Amino acid sequence: MLAWYDAHARSLPWRAPPGSPPPDPYRVWLSEVMLQQTQVAAVIPYFEMFTTRWPDFAALAAADDAEVMSAWAGLGYYARARNLLAAARVVAREHAGRLPGDEAALRKLPGFGAYTAAAVAAIAFGQRAVVVDGNVERVVARLFALADPLPGAKATLRMLVDSITPDTRPGDFAQAMMDLGATICTPRSPKCLLCPLADRCDARAEGAPESYPFKAKKAARPVRHATFFWLEREGQVLLVRRPPRGLLGGMRGLPTGPWAAAPPQLEEAPVETDWTLRNASIRHVFTHFELHATLATATLGRHIDAIEGEWWPIARLDEAGLPRLFAKAVEAMESVA
């Protein structure tokens, strides 16, 4: 794997060339958090923006929460951004601005689970650690033709990864396994002819490597319905800050009514006024449900106040840091107008 990595490693903004000293732990950490459940191509522009604006732990620890959340907008899984800030502040305050170098200490920081702690320990600090992500699970399940389905097989897979992890260049080994999974040992149509492990791959010997790993079936995704309220006043629209936890937690958004099994129409409008229900429909797929939203619009005169939220210039909504769901609503309004 190391020889293959020396020849075929992907060049990525957070990565050091194979065999060279480890890169800046801050950049390794930031990239690993962004890469959680997120593909490389989606991460690269966010990584460049973040490292330009906040080049180290001290800068990020001193940043405004709202600016960091806005910068993360569109990348998804917003708890990552909240934990990112919390971890940066712990590192700045309690660890003299440096990430601890061992896996157990890393694991205690917000946003560091088993994978991220192992990956940072291996890649940024050269520690031997068992790094298991979705790519590694797939590669190893195929290599050993593991018949047990995920997620139940995770403990077995971790033992198998441990059994093949070397003492030397553990960071390069981990990245080699992940590169292999991302480029060769892909979920569908794996490119076995290019794989350095093809000779010893049990799944390939069986003839259907793409059938691994076996997985339990997922539950069907229900549909929920909501109304988004577009309230205008003098070229501005009302935005609210969502609660700090839960779905899109801590992000700006349009006021919405309840998200229910049936269209809620004008329930929980931010103000009692003459709403117009539009027939523009917004569809957005989350991990566990699909949302169908309709828009209700209204315009206020200048003297109505005492409404919770921020009045935001409509012409500058692209700067509001709206998650995609609400950005879609803005697009729908632009097409209506």
Add this chain to the structure above:
DNA sequence: GATCCGTGGCC
């Protein structure tokens, strides 16, 4: 262990 938590790309 099961659920919740975004978004975009792919076939």
Add this chain to the structure above:
DNA sequence: TGGCCAAGGAT
């Protein structure tokens, strides 16, 4: 078209 998947973590 829609189901699946992606460098997972928190509760």
